[in-house]
Amino acid sequence: MAQVIQDKIIDENLKWSQINQDVIRSMQAPGKAYWITFAVCVAMFLTAVAAEIYQYKVGMGAAGLNNPHMWDMYIATFVFWIGMSHAGTLLSAILHIIHAQWRKPIYRFAEAMTTFSLMTAGFFPMIHLGRVWNLYWVLPYVSDRGIWPNFRSPLVWDAFAISTYLSASALFLVIGMIPDLAILRDHTKGWRKKFYGILALGWRGDDRQWRNFRKTYMLMACFLIPLAISVHSIVSSDFAMSIMPGWHVTTFPPYFVAGALYSGCAAIMTLFICLRYFFHMEEYMTKNIMEKTTKLTFAIAMVWTYLNLIEFASTWYGHNIYDKEVLISKATGPYAVVFWTMIICGSVVPFTLCFQKLRRHMPTMFVVSLLLQLGMYVERWMIVAPTLSQAHQPHQWDVLWAPVVQWAIVFGSFGWFALLFLVFVKLFPSVSMYEVKELTFHLQHEAEEEKWLADQEKHATPEGAREKPVTGRPGLEGA
Amino acid sequence: MSKYRLLAMFDGFDPAIDTINAIKAEKLAGVSVDDITVMSPIEHPDIDEILGDRPVNIQKFTFLGALFGVTFGFFFLSSAQASFLVQPQGGKPVIPFPSNFVLMYEMLIFFGVWTTVFAFLWMSGLFRKRGTLYSEKLTVDQVGIVVEVEEHQLENTRAFFNDHNALEIREEKA
Amino acid sequence: MSFKNILENFSKYRRGAEEGGHHEYEHRWGMAIDLNLCIGCNACSTACYAENNLAVVGKDKFEKGQAMHWMRIERYWDDADAGRDFPEQGALFLPMLCQQCGAATCEPVCPVAATYHTPDGLNAQVYNRCIGSRYCNNNCPFRVRYFNFWSYYESSWPEPLNMQLNPDLSVRDKGVMEKCTFCVQRIRTAKDKAQRENRAIVDGEFQTACAQACPTGAIVFGDTMDPNSRVTKLWQEHEVERGPYTSKKPKQNAELRGYRIFEELNVDPSIMYLERVRETEV
Numbered sequence: 028m029a030q031v032i033q034d035k036i037i038d039e040n041l042k043w044s045q046i047n048q049d050v051i052r053s054m055q056a057p058g059k060a061y062w063i064t065f066a067v068c069v070a071m072f073l074t075a076v077a078a079e080i081y082q083y084k085v086g087m088g089a090a091g092l093n094n095p096h097m098w099d100m101y102i103a104t105f106v107f108w109i110g111m112s113h114a115g116t117l118l119s120a121i122l123h124i125i126h127a128q129w130r131k132p133i134y135r136f137a138e139a140m141t142t143f144s145l146m147t148a149g150f151f152p153m154i155h156l157g158r159v160w161n162l163y164w165v166l167p168y169v170s171d172r173g174i175w176p177n178f179r180s181p182l183v184w185d186a187f188a189i190s191t192y193l194s195a196s197a198l199f200l201v202i203g204m205i206p207d208l209a210i211l212r213d214h215t216k217g218w219r220k221k222f223y224g225i226l227a228l229g230w231r232g233d234d235r236q237w238r239n240f241r242k243t244y245m246l247m248a249c250f251l252i253p254l255a256i257s258v259h260s261i262v263s264s265d266f267a268m269s270i271m272p273g274w275h276v277t278t279f280p281p282y283f284v285a286g287a288l289y290s291g292c293a294a295i296m297t298l299f300i301c302l303r304y305f306f307h308m309e310e311y312m313t314k315n316i317m318e319k320t321t322k323l324t325f326a327i328a329m330v331w332t333y334l335n336l337i338e339f340a341s342t343w344y345g346h347n348i349y350d351k352e353v354l355i356s357k358a359t360g361p362y363a364v365v366f367w368t369m370i371i372c373g374s375v376v377p378f379t380l381c382f383q384k385l386r387r388h389m390p391t392m393f394v395v396s397l398l399l400q401l402g403m404y405v406e407r408w409m410i411v412a413p414t415l416s417q418a419h420q421p422h423q424w425d426v427l428w429a430p431v432v433q434w435a436i437v438f439g440s441f442g443w444f445a446l447l448f449l450v451f452v453k454l455f456p457s458v459s460m461y462e463v464k465e466l467t468f469h470l471q472h473e474a475e476e477e478k479w480l481a482d483q484e485k486h487a488t489p490e491g492a493r494e495k496p497v498t499g500r501p502g503l504e505g506a
Numbered sequence: 507m508s509k510y511r512l513l514a515m516f517d518g519f520d521p522a523i524d525t526i527n528a529i530k531a532e533k534l535a536g537v538s539v540d541d542i543t544v545m546s547p548i549e550h551p552d553i554d555e556i557l558g559d560r561p562v563n564i565q566k567f568t569f570l571g572a573l574f575g576v577t578f579g580f581f582f583l584s585s586a587q588a589s590f591l592v593q594p595q596g597g598k599p600v601i602p603f604p605s606n607f608v609l610m611y612e613m614l615i616f617f618g619v620w621t622t623v624f625a626f627l628w629m630s631g632l633f634r635k636r637g638t639l640y641s642e643k644l645t646v647d648q649v650g651i652v653v654e655v656e657e658h659q660l661e662n663t664r665a666f667f668n669d670h671n672a673l674e675i676r677e678e679k680a
Numbered sequence: 681m682s683f684k685n686i687l688e689n690f691s692k693y694r695r696g697a698e699e700g701g702h703h704e705y706e707h708r709w710g711m712a713i714d715l716n717l718c719i720g721c722n723a724c725s726t727a728c729y730a731e732n733n734l735a736v737v738g739k740d741k742f743e744k745g746q747a748m749h750w751m752r753i754e755r756y757w758d759d760a761d762a763g764r765d766f767p768e769q770g771a772l773f774l775p776m777l778c779q780q781c782g783a784a785t786c787e788p789v790c791p792v793a794a795t796y797h798t799p800d801g802l803n804a805q806v807y808n809r810c811i812g813s814r815y816c817n818n819n820c821p822f823r824v825r826y827f828n829f830w831s832y833y834e835s836s837w838p839e840p841l842n843m844q845l846n847p848d849l850s851v852r853d854k855g856v857m858e859k860c861t862f863c864v865q866r867i868r869t870a871k872d873k874a875q876r877e878n879r880a881i882v883d884g885e886f887q888t889a890c891a892q893a894c895p896t897g898a899i900v901f902g903d904t905m906d907p908n909s910r911v912t913k914l915w916q917e918h919e920v921e922r923g924p925y926t927s928k929k930p931k932q933n934a935e936l937r938g939y940r941i942f943e944e945l946n947v948d949p950s951i952m953y954l955e956r957v958r959e960t961e962v
Contacts, residue, residue, distance in 0.1 A: 043547065043647035086854035087812065088829030093745030095823055097814035157812015157827065157855030164792045164811055167586065174809075175586040177793035179598060179605045182813055186791070187609055191616040198623050206645075210547075213642040228632045232644055233652070234557060237549040239630035242562045246622050254615045261608065269819040270785050270945055419821035419942060422754035422776065425745055464647075465548045581683075588686045588693050593796035597697025597783025597948065601686075605788075 036129045037313050037463070039470035046463050047210055050456045053306040054211075057453055060305070068446040075439020078432045079154060087157050091430035095423045096415045100433045101155035102265075103408040104440060107290065108148030109189070109262050110283070110403065114291020115141025116196065116255040119203070120248035128469060129319045131462040132311040135207075136302060136448075137295050138200045139457070143447040144294075145193045147440050152185065154436060181264040188261040192254055199247050205230050205240070206461040259287045266410060272349035273357075273414035278341070282334040289331045289373075290403035292324040296396035298448070300389050302457060311458045314387045321380045321392065324399070328377035335374070349419055357413045361426045365405050372402025509680040510660055513639040514667035515648045519550050522649040525670040526556050529653075534666050537653045545640075545650040564625045571621025572614045579613035580606060639678055648673065654680055697783040697948065698924060701797075707881070708782075708801030708922070708950065709862050710904035711891070712914040712938075713775055715956040717898035718753075720773035725751045727893030728777075730844070731863060733851050735832030748826045750860040751777045751890050758958070772956060775899065777890070778803060778824045778860035779941065782922060782948030786816035786825060794857070800867065801904075801950060805859055812855040821942045825859040828852050862901070863888040883909035904950070914938075920952045 057065075082089040092099060115137040122130040153159050165176050165186045176183045209230035212223040230236060260280035267279035276282070299320065303312040342350045357366045376398045385391050417424050451457070516522040522544065530539045544553050554560070584601045592600050627633070644650050655663050660677070667675050686693070695702055728734060728751040735748045758770030784803045787795050794809035795816055805825075817825035831854040837845060845851060848865035852858050870886040883902050891899040902911035904922065915921070918938025925943045937955040 047646055086828065086830040087814075088741070088744075088746055088854075091744070092814075092827075092829060094747070094817070094826065095745065097817045097827060152813075155813070157814065157857075158810070159855075161792075161811045164809070167582075173589045175589065175793070177593070177595065177788070177790050178583050178587060178609055179595060179602055179788040180791040180793075180815070181789065182791035182815055184605070184608050184612070187612045187616075191612045191619075195615065195619040198619060202623060202626065206547075210645040213645045228627070229634075230632065231640055232545045232547060234544045234546070234553060235560065236630045236632065237546065238554065238560065238562050239564055239626055241549055242564045243622055243626040243630075246565060246568050247619060250615050250619050250622070254612075254619075257608075257611060257615075261612075264608075265815075269789065269815075270821060270947075271819065415818065418823065419945075420754075420776075420823045421756070422752075422774075423745075423823040461548050468548060584686055584693075585683060588689065592693075592702065593793050594702040595787030595790075595793070595796050596785060597701060597797075598788055599696045600693040600702050601690075602788075 035470065036315055036319075037132060037311060037466065037470075039467045039474060041310065041463075041467050043464050043467070046460050046467075047214055049308075049310065050207075050458050050460050051211065051214060053308065053458075054453055054456065061449070061453075065446070065449055068442040068449060071442025072439050072446055075436045075442065078435035078439070082154075082432055082436075083159065087155075089430075089432045090155075091427065091433065093425065093427065095418065095425045096412065096427040098155065098411055098415065099427060100408060100411075100429045100437050101151050103404070103411045104437045105148050105151035105155075106262055106283070106407040106410070107404050108144045108151070108440065108444070109259060110287035110290045110407070111144040111294045112141040112148065112192070112196070112291065113255050113259060113284070113287035114295050115139070116251050117288055117291065118295065119199065120251040120255070123248045124245070124252070128466055129316050131466045132313075132458055133295070133299060133316055133320070134462075135200075135204070135459040136298055136452070136457040137291075138196065138203065139448065139451045139455070140291075140294060140298060141196045142193070142200050143444055143451070145189065145196065146447060147444045149189060149193065150440065150443075152182070181261065181268045184261045184264060188254075188258045192258045195247070195251055195254055199244075199251060201226075202240075202247065203244060203459070204455060206232065207456045207459060210460050211456065255287075256284055259283045266414075271414050271418050272347065273342075273353035274410070275350075276338055276342075278334055278338050282331070282338060285327060285331040285334050286403060286406060289324070289327045290400055292320065292327055293396045293399035293403065296320055296324065296392055297400070300393045300396070302452070303389070306452065306457070308458060311463060314389075317389070317392065318383070318386050321386045325377050325380040328373070328380075328399070332374040332377075353414055353417050356417050357409060360413070360417070362409065362413050362416075366409055369402050369405045369409055372398045373406055374402075376402065508657055509654055510657060511637050511639055511652060511654050511678050511680045512660075512663055512667070513545075513641065513650050513652050513676045514670075514672040515641055515643060515650050515674040515676075516671065517648060517673055519546070519553070519649055521671045522546075522651060523552060523556060525651060525667070525672075526553070528666075528670060530556065534653070535662060536655055536659045537663070541654060543652040545644050545652065547645055547647055547649070562629070564622060564629055567625035567629075568618050568622045571625075572618035574621075575617030576610050576614040578617070579610035582613075583609055637678055637680065639676055641674070641676065643674075701782075703797065703799045703801075705801055705905060706799050707903045708905045709780065709867065710801070710902065710911050710915070710922075710950040710952070711862075711888075712900045712911050712952045712954065714898045714900075714954040715772070715774065716937075716954060717894075717896040718773045718775060718956075719896060720753050720755065720771070721895060722753050723893045723895055724775055724890035724899060725749055725753060727751075727889040728860070731846055731889035732861070733845050733849060735828070735836040735852075737830075737832055737836070741830070746829045748828075748832065748858070750824070750826065750858070751775060752824075774953075775890070776822060776824060777951070778862075779822055779947070779949035779951045780860075780862060782950065783924070783946060785819045785821065785945075785947055789815045789819045791815070802862055802864065802867075803859075804864070805857060805861065807850060807852055807856050807858065810856045812857065814857065816857060821945055821947065825857050828854045828856050828858065830854055881906075914954075915952055918952065918954065922948060922950075924948060 118130045118137040119134040153162055156162060165183060167176055205227060208223045208227040212220060212227045263279040263283035266274035267276055269275055299312055299317060302308050339354060342354045376395060379385050379395050416426055529537055529542060583606045587601050594600055639652060641650060664675055692702060732750060734750060737747050754774040754776050756772045780803045787797060791813055792809055792811050794806045796804055798804045814827055833851045866886045870881055874881045883906055888901045891901040900911050900914060902909035904912050904915060906912060918936050920938040920940060925946045938952045939955060940949045940952055
């Protein structure tokens, strides 16, 4: 029996009114610790703003870039944030259409993470532009001079893909939140009631609304999955569509997608633990859900490791001297420390996730999740920099370590992301209330069904064939 | 003669489903199962089943939106590329299919998602005013059934709901 | 208008470099650089600085790799094990400038179409359109595009040096990519003059600044479409042809020294180099 309880995702006897209360409690009255964190994040963000203002004024030289290294940490960070955004889609869309129930208590903050990391990522292509004030030239607007952006450029694909992804994932977040906003409208007071009243768009929970809601949610999930995969494939095209050694790699699109899901899952683990402790969500963010997340992370880590090895192997056997030189210099050259950090954090550390004791030990998981993210960050950097350091033309070989301006902006981007997230958890429910209700409902009926089956076996009499209890599986037959 | 709207609240889905079944069996005079509205804190597939065929048409909008996105995408991109400032680059054709396909794919999804959302806002009747009958308990754990009856059936309907363990009955003039 | 245009010219718009490309070329400017004649004196580079308003960045920024030398002399040394008395003996010079590729990899990656292939066979860079994404240089195997990392003009030409600036072309501000143009201002002038005089451009009528300044005449500039130009003759003499890379012909004749750098990347460079013959081989 103990095993059964342990396998439960959450306690199915949670009162629905209790769910409302718990989530609303997590949103109210920020404490001292919250405001201190908030202030730290603002300070981080302002550091980045100051660095960007300086760079804007004097030019990109402030970022220490030079002729072979036209791109550096900005692009790596851009890829990192885009990658992080993929886990939200994984949890909310992919696990939604395969009916994985355990996603329900945690997908909301993962979706918010998607939107916010996209909002962070979106800054970087702008920051790295030499003439950022002409940014809008990338957009296809009608001009009397008949000038269009260059639709062949992967950077324009990026602009299309990211704007599509940002709008789609933000809409997915908002639409999926409507029933929860209605709950908040009904159970809060003052300005919040007005605020949620507007956002809830008149949701009453009638059958027509629910039917259309489910359909919409499913359709959007179906759009988001190919979209998320295409977005990171397109980001990988920034590299794969070039002819540079170490960039022009056929396996880059799946490699990037795997890396994206990987870093995103690690980020979910981090935020999961933060929410669990700081917002006292132990009943919703249970260790069982954490276990499932870590298992998923481990699987993706192995996919990533495999694709990484495949890339090395095909470079090695392909025997293109340019590619091979870059690969060798990655592992043994000036960036070797970074390379081996990536290998250890990305491919060795995830093996800690194989042990149940460790999986259920939250402080360990917190450290592991941060290490995984470190590994994934340096992976992005290892893609960008070494190729530029050692491309075709030997005269232009160079080694570059980013100066403080780049670090400040990258550092500040974490502050900005945290800032958005902090605002989100206080303004919006970070646990999806209505879906947790569906989950408890489902679990209750599953338990009843089990009991009924056990009863049937006990007295297997023909007249005992009562009507089977309603096996409500809300949200599953949506489409 | 004026019409009245009644909202009966039930404790959970089981009594509500029983009530709907009774309405379906025409135990409540003047009310057809097609006219009732069920309000619930979560979606319950059995309710959909009992209420019968109530179609959802959002996917048609989605399809049209996606189709528009992909065709518009092609013509938009190629007419932009073939405009009078033709710029051949990198030995590639002026209208390159591979990159246009990538962008068409994105535009398919972009328009598909937006039409889905607009169709949802429209089809689900979110902004439609349908009386003020509502209870805040609907967003906690109770299930509500709304029926519309003639004035002379009011007593009858109230009694019917009370028989089926309604927790609370609210009413208003339609 | 656009639809009609697409329908009428669709096959033309679908023609890539392999089928001859979109353009019906008027000229295809090209070069031949004889490395045997190059003495690494940097006169070409200096001439380029003067002609094209290139910013002088100073020692610090040069060391950081932020220099703006459109024409640079790359120095390579032979193997140290080659058994030379002095390592300097193995020095090789490679004048490196934009190769004006026929299928340039820098062009399609620009998000705003600031660089494109002209009907002159040049790889044009539109400064006004550039937003500085720097993707083009990342995708250039020769790394010959230079970015204005700073507002170099502020300190590059202190009074009265600003008087030496070439009025035929602009001075670039920060955030813009620039590169060798084959002295497009001289090409323009020559074309205009020829048009006014109602004649074709004569080979040798004008030269790029680097070709003009080279004391040994290692750089030959001209129109590779003109069958009588010096550059065409040199290309033919060394059996180097334009177009996509097929495969290296086995060298029958030691006199055939012509090659194009990174030809195997299929970028179709417009500059033919003539290999240097080393004393060890002689």
